[in-house]
Amino acid sequence: MKIRLVQNGIFTPVEELSLTTVPPEDGFYWIEADVEDLTELQETFGLHELAVEDTIDEEEQRPKIEIYDNHYFIVINSIRFDDEEIYLRALNVFLFKHLVITVTRQKISELRTIKPILLREQVNSADYFLYHVIDLVVDNYSHVADRIEARIEKLEEDILMHTKKSHLNEIIGLRSEILWLKKALGPQRELIWTLNKKDLKLIDGQLQKYFSDIHENAVKTAETFDTFRDLMGNLREAYQSSLSNRANEIMRVFTAMTTIFMPLTVITGIYGMNFDNIPETHMEYGYYFVLGIMLVVAVSFFWFFKKKDWI
Missing domain, CATH: 1.20.58.340 (Magnesium transport protein CorA, transmembrane region)
Known part of the structure; x- marks a missing residue:
């Protein structure tokens, strides 16, 4: 577990968990935790038992926001594209007014790349931290979409140049991944829409307007995957036509x-x-x-x- 005091994007390590129960005079606390730390965090901050249970028991969760008395529980799926394989990893966020707790099972790149952004933007509150994390997550979906598009173009070129039986397996596998991602994007968009439209006391009203831009990007990405689905159908027809020729x-x-x-x-x-x-x-x-x-x-x-x- 890592505990930091964030003031205008500058990090200061904190040694004692008990110090974070009192709001700082300036800035907010960020706690990076593992699943094993949840018992201690629940006792210290009164995390809702249902949210803790979901984080511990469910490795793959549907993106959502649960509103409790003094904190929100937010789940958003980070995307990773390694060696032509696509993975979704749950990022669990407990948001308080002066504190944000992130809980993950695997390493998530957004939590690493957000640090220079916090410094550049001089982030000084937990809700702005949440905004930048979600913005990074949605941007990564766009980057993955670009890589999938490049993969489709290369596959199309290979099919037209020299058709192989293995190309059919690639088409089927890639189409399945696209449909899976398109299905996963639905709840993600609903979550961002809620952050944009719903009256949430722990999120600054001025900040909520910025979530509309993230929602628009999420919609564009989903539409891109719709296009990919059609392209895969055309790719399969090209494969069959190439075999016939x-x-x-x-x-x-x-x-x-x-x-x-x-x-x-x-x-x-x-x-x-x-x-x-x-x-x-x-x-x-x-x-x-x-x-x-x-x-x-x-x-x-x-x-x-x-x-x-x-x-």
């Missing part, structure tokens, strides 16, 4: 080869018949003469097909 190309080559070798088969069939009185059968160079005729016929057919762009 490739099969047609193979059949065209096989047909051309069959046509080329058909007259050669006729020639060898004629000279393979068991008759004594076949012309040229007793010629000294008859064998090489027939081979020459076969070569000329094969090359002529190949040249004709090539000229017609059939092969």
Whole structure:
């Protein structure tokens, strides 16, 4: 557990948890905690038992806000995109007037990148801290959307250049991830809308207006994932079309080869018949003469097909 006093974005470590029960003269306290710290934090600050139970028992939670007497319990899902895999990680926030407690099971990048932002913006209150955290979370969804778009474009290029059976698995997997993220964005937008519109005593009224910008970004990101879903459908059609074209190309080559070798088969069939009185059968160079005729016929057919762009 890390305890800090934040004053105009400047961090001062605090050694004793008991010191944070009294509001500071200036700034607010930020406590970064693990799930194991919740028992002590509940006893110290009177965290609601249902919020504590949700944080401990549910690893994957639906984004929401629960309003209690002297604090709010807020859950928002942070997104992470590693090695072509997408993960959602719950960020649990207990918001007081002079204090904010963040509880996570895994490391969340937003809590690391927010520190220079607090200093730059000279953040001096817990509600503004919450605003910047949620803003970072939504921005990361936009960054992931950009990476997914790049992945779709590369997959489309690979399919058009050289179709492989593995591309179908990539299409199915990526489409599933897009649908999953689109479904997860719904509750996230509802949470931000609540922070924007609902009368919340622990959040400055002037600050609530800024949540509308975050909500707008969340809506745009959700619309982007709608577009991705349509693109994946087009990508699957392109895959099927490419496979059909490739099969047609193979059949065209096989047909051309069959046509080329058909007259050669006729020639060898004629000279393979068991008759004594076949012309040229007793010629000294008859064998090489027939081979020459076969070569000329094969090359002529190949040249004709090539000229017609059939092969």
